[in-house]
Amino acid sequence: MQITNSKVAQIIELENSINLIKVHCPEIALSAAPGQFCNIKVSESTFPLLRRPFSICDVDGEFIYFMFNLVGEGTKLLAHKKIGEELDILGPLGNGFNYNDDYEAAVFVGGGLGVAPFPFLLQRIPSDKKIFSFIGGRSAKDVITYGQKNYLISTDDGSKGFKGNVIELLNENLKLIASSNIKIFGCGPTPMLRALKDFAIQNNLNCEVSTECAMACGFGICQGCPIQAADKEGYYLVCKDGPVFDVKKVVI
């Protein structure tokens, strides 16, 4: 983990007002693993005070990409960065996905901006694995397909793809995957992750999810990001023990 003064190389506006920021950040790019995140200081002033956490969306040589939506002050400031401007980035943080396990089919399940860590994971997943992706959103404008592979889409309102939520879509298509050795990688809003956990346990499937919560330090000092443990007494810290957890280890 290190603090870097990275340079903004490009800001790309994707479909549906989603932004992609490309930064030159060799220190982090060369050591990052899929599922890890960075804590970004979005402004040189003391406002906003706290850094903002973002999943590493992709890595290309010495460059890192982050994908973000405009939700508040921090992301607005990030979207208005100029090319060449310096950005103070702390990372890589957290644990990342275990993508080198023994499985035949990798099943990606993403809701809304939850697809953000998947391009990097897809880049690193061994080439002998079969890939299936299920991408959901409330409506067509919330579905993000940037950098995804072999995907089916669901929308709650039926405005694009399957009408229903992404877990229902997965359930409908589980037989098509035709493998007895599946590993699910999930990322998205908490209710989606909760439903995905239930689905994985009912179907006896191996499943890791990337969890989210409000964060301050990002590396285990402030104790501000607890998630209740399901396999022991007490809590894990999302920033240090996660953000990726086997669904059996945490209460979602």
Ligand SMILES: Cc1cc2nc3c(=O)[nH]c(=O)nc-3n(C[C@H](O)[C@H](O)[C@H](O)COP(=O)(O)OP(=O)(O)OC[C@H]3O[C@@H](n4cnc5c(N)ncnc54)[C@H](O)[C@@H]3O)c2cc1C
């Ligand atoms: C490990 C991790 C990885 C993340 N990866 C991404 C990513 O790749 N792309 C991305 O766009 N966002 C990601 N987030 C969420 C991102 O950090 C927040 O959206 C961001 O901090 C918002 O900053 P802001 O100043 O724009 O909004 P704020 O003004 O801080 O918040 C605006 C609104 O969003 C809510 N909010 C803020 N953070 C979260 C959160 N983590 N979960 C739920 N609601 C929240 C606030 O309560 C408030 O209502 C990630 C969060 C974590 C913990």
Ligand code: FES
């Ligand atoms: S954010 Fe400080 S301990 Fe996790």
